[in-house]
Amino acid sequence: MTGVRAGRGRGLSVAMKAFGLGFAELCGVTEARTFHHPANANAIAVNRTMGHADAESEL
Structure with a gap:
């Protein structure tokens, strides 16, 4: 899990x-x-920057 509060951007x-x-x-x-x-x-945005594809909905 990643999270940034200080120093965003x-x-x-x-x-x-x-x-x-x-x-x-x-x-x-x-x-x-x-x-x-x-x-x-x-x-x-972070996931897209890393090259992760958007998942297809399975519902």
């Missing part, structure tokens, strides 16, 4: 997420999923 969320995914890869993780509340525009 400086790329900290992307950096933390990239670091976490890199560490997971070093530990042998081959698949990771990301999720967010549908109304959280900042989280959606």
Whole structure:
């Protein structure tokens, strides 16, 4: 889980997420999923910046 309160807009969320995914890869993780509340525009923007595709609705 990533979250930034102080220093918003400086790329900290992307950096933390990239670091976490890199560490997971070093530990042998081959698949990771990301999720967010549908109304959280900042989280959606971070996930899109990281290259995560929007999921198709399964409902």
